[in-house]
Structure formats: C-alpha cells, structure tokens
Amino acid sequence: MTHLRKQVEGKVAIITGGASGMGASHARVLAAYGAKVVIADVNETQGKALAAEIGEENALYLPLDVTRLNNWEQVIEQTLEQFGKLDVLVNNAGIFTSGSVEEATVEDWDRTIAIDLNGVFYGMKAAIPALKESKSGSIINISSIAGITGFKNRAAYSAAKWGVQGLTKTSAMDLGKYNIRVNSIHPGSVETPLTAGLNRGLGQIPFGRAAQVEEISSLVLYLASDESAFINGSAIVIDGGETAGNNLRDDQ
Numbered sequence: 001m002t003h004l005r006k007q008v009e010g011k012v013a014i015i016t017g018g019a020s021g022m023g024a025s026h027a028r029v030l031a032a033y034g035a036k037v038v039i040a041d042v043n044e045t046q047g048k049a050l051a052a053e054i055g056e057e058n059a060l061y062l063p064l065d066v067t068r069l070n071n072w073e074q075v076i077e078q079t080l081e082q083f084g085k086l087d088v089l090v091n092n093a094g095i096f097t098s099g100s101v102e103e104a105t106v107e108d109w110d111r112t113i114a115i116d117l118n119g120v121f122y123g124m125k126a127a128i129p130a131l132k133e134s135k136s137g138s139i140i141n142i143s144s145i146a147g148i149t150g151f152k153n154r155a156a157y158s159a160a161k162w163g164v165q166g167l168t169k170t171s172a173m174d175l176g177k178y179n180i181r182v183n184s185i186h187p188g189s190v191e192t193p194l195t196a197g198l199n200r201g202l203g204q205i206p207f208g209r210a211a212q213v214e215e216i217s218s219l220v221l222y223l224a225s226d227e228s229a230f231i232n233g234s235a236i237v238i239d240g241g242e243t244a245g246n247n248l249r250d251d252q
Contacts, residue, residue: 007225009034012083014075016066016123017093019046021192022142025213026090026220031058033221036083040064040075041093066093066119072126079130086130088224091120091164092142101155109156116160121167124182128175137180140223141168145188145239161186165235172233181232183223187216188239205242 013030017023019041027037031054039061041047047061060082062075079086094116097108120141131137146154147161168184175182189202189210202208219238222228237243 006034
C-alpha cells in the first residue's frame with residue numbers, strides 16, 4: 001500500500017484493542033500513512049500476527065490489560081525503549097454488555113466500567129509524561145453514539161461511553177497547556193467481529209448500512225495528524241446520520 005502523503009510520518013502511536021476489529025484497522029491505516037504503531041491488546045496471537053503483517057520496523061505488539069495501571073506503565077516504558085517517543089494514544093479497547101439498571105448484573109457493570117472507562121483514564125494518566133515530551137500529543141478516545149444519546153438496555157455501556165466523553169472534554173482543558181489535544185470519536189453501527197451478532201436497527205441510518213472500520217480509521221488518522229492541530233475537546237460523531245433525527249418516522 002502506497003500513499004502520496006505521509007500524514008503521520010515520524011509519529012509513534014499506541015492503539016489499545018489493536019489486535020482486531022476497529023483497532024487493527026486503526027493500526028494498519030496509521031502505519032500506512034507513516035506512523036510507528038504499538039498494538040496493545042490481551043490477544044497475543046492476533047496482536048503478533050498483525051505486527052508481523054505491518055512489519056517489525058513499523059509495528060510492535062505489547063500485551064496490555066487496560067484495567068491495570070502498572071501494565072499501562074510497562075507498555076509506555078517499552079514503547080519509549082523501542083521507538084524513542086510517544087505522540088498519539090488511541091484508547092480503542094472496549095467491551096459491550098447489555099441490560100438495564102434493573103436487569104444488568106453487578107459483575108457486568110463493574111467489568112464494563114473497568115475496561116471502557118477506567119481503562120481510558122489509566123491510559124491517559126500513564127501516557128501524559130511521554131506525550132508532554134512530544135510537544136504536540138494527540139489523545140483519541142473511542143466512545144460511541146451511546147455516549148451522546150440514551151440507549152435502551154445499555155446501562156453500563158452507555159454510562160461508560162458518556163464518561164469517556166466527559167473525561168475527554170475536561171482533559172482537553174487540563175492538558176491544553178502542554179499542547180496535548182484530547183478528542184473523542186463516537187461511532188454508530190460499525191461492521192466488526194464484536195458487533196456481528198447484534199440485531200441492529202439499520203433503518204434508523206439514512207444510508208441503510210453500518211460503517212466499515214476503515215471509515216472510522218480515516219477520522220483517527222486525521223486526529224492523529226497535525227492537520228487537526230486546532231481540534232481539541234471535540235466529540236465527533238461518525239454514524240451515517242443515525243443520531244440526526246428520527247429516520248423511521250414518515251408522516252407523509
């Protein structure tokens with residue numbers, strides 16, 4: 001794969017949940033446009049395979065449990081040892097659980113918050129010293145449209161994704177003095193292995209289809225690049241119009 005412009009050439013990025021789905025797409029796209037990528041994931045087999053596919057000069061797999069701050073600190077340290085710096089953090093790792101407040105188990109709630117929200121906080125906390133050295137750091141937190149509007153039967157997931165948006169906005173103000181930008185991406189329905197079994201209402205999407213992972217990765221690429229240097233604290237929705245209004249109502 002060749003491209004005329006290397007939008008993130010010379011940058012080093014960590015992508016959590018980078019071994020499969022959207023994370024793997026983000027890693028491939030960032031590497032294709034010039035970045036060195038760290039694929040941070042609990043899935044060693046897929047992570048190592050993807051790093052080999054991209055090439056050992058440009059990619060490194062590191063095991064990461066995002067719910068453990070000490071594991072995060074090890075990943076940051078190993079990234080600096082391998083590539084010398086850190087410019088971009090993509091907090092992509094996440095899980096999905098269903099259930100209302102009445103029906104959701106406490107175990108599902110705790111696990112979802114631990115991975116989808118606490119994991120983002122730990123990653124940002126561990127990465128800030130290295131990103132400060134970068135002088136132009138970019139933190140990209142992958143939330144969801146469940147983090148900008150209510151979602152039926154999604155108590156833990158929606159709470160976590162709303163929390164990611166709040167953490168993003170307040171951190172954009174806190175970290176701006178270091179020239180670190182913090183933005184959140186809010187995808188709607190996306191075709192990934194994680195969502196393959198879901199019964200989704202694609203009729204609510206004006207395009208009538210889910211997004212492909214590469215369409216989300218294009219936005220990740222933009223936010224990782226210096227082309228987005230003045231975008232900070234934004235919650236960017238990429239959902240094909242799913243949250244634009246009631247696409248299922250037709251009063252004509």
